[in-house]
């Protein structure tokens with residue numbers, strides 16, 4: 001099973017147009033993964049967090065936290081970020097974070113030493129642990145702590161409801177928070193075909209609309225049983241600065257990989273992604289693709305757009321290299337029969 005993750009960055013915002021002194025440098029380093037460690041999932045999640053300017057800068061501002069000693073993910077992350085910034089080594093060990101993660105999730109038997117795990121779930125769980133370390137007193141689903149990076153920058157606060165256009169009945173709104181917006185690749189490809197039938201060519205705004213159409217889910221009966229078939233609508237209540245999209249494969253073997261890659265856009269408007277977006281700031285938001293994590297041949301690697309130098313970089317554990325067009329590289333990989341795609345969009 002193969003996974004891709006995409007991360008997007010703001011158009012012309014934080015890079016070239018900002019004076020050099022205003023931008024922070026994110027030195028790129030490799031992360032070691034010795035035989036038997038199976039740390040590539042963590043290394044990929046870590047490269048994403050380090051290279052996301054919003055995360056790196058906000059995390060640097062945080063000083064106090066509820067410390068968990070040798071199982072403290074916050075301390076382990078602080079330590080590796082300091083090494084990214086100041087170490088003269090080209091390759092860093094991610095062992096301390098790996099070990100803190102294993103200790104933290106021992107009861108659930110997740111992320112244990114030597115065992116391969118899921119990069120996107122690791123990414124989500126690291127974010128939720130940061131919430132725990134800095135805003136523990138507030139519940140995960142109603143966290144409004146201003147310094148809580150996971151909830152302020154990454155979380156999508158949503159409610160889901162179906163409203164009948166014919167009789168006006170509506171289902172009870174279901175509120176929830178998500179860090180990753182998951183979409184089925186089968187649904188994505190079906191919707192892409194449908195949308196292209198009704199227009200001459202793809203437009204820049206189409207990608208968000210495509211994702212919205214693809215995530216509407218199955219038809220269901222009107223709550224007042226008037227006979228109408230309805231779809232769930234999702235309403236976004238906040239204005240996240242980073243959006244992570246997870247494209248999920250419905251089966252172990254799929255021949256949709258190439259089609260999926262062709263549907264991917266590099267620009268995402270929040271106003272297109274959801275049925276309704278309540279905040280004006282979110283309605284105006286345009287997010288750009290800045291990165292992707294791929295899982296191929298039982299191994300994770302990461303592509304990331306370095307806003308400082310405006311180049312795509314490729315991170316494969318200890319190896320770091322510059323690439324020209326990450327999506328193109330993936331499109332040319334032979335024998336892709338299945339990919340799970342995670343996209344992260346960043347303002």
Ligand SMILES: [Zn+2]
Nearest residue numbers: 067068072075
């Ligand atoms: Zn600590």
Ligand SMILES: [Zn+2]
Nearest residue numbers: 131143148151
């Ligand atoms: Zn929080």
Ligand SMILES: [Zn+2]
Nearest residue numbers: 164167222226
């Ligand atoms: Zn109805």
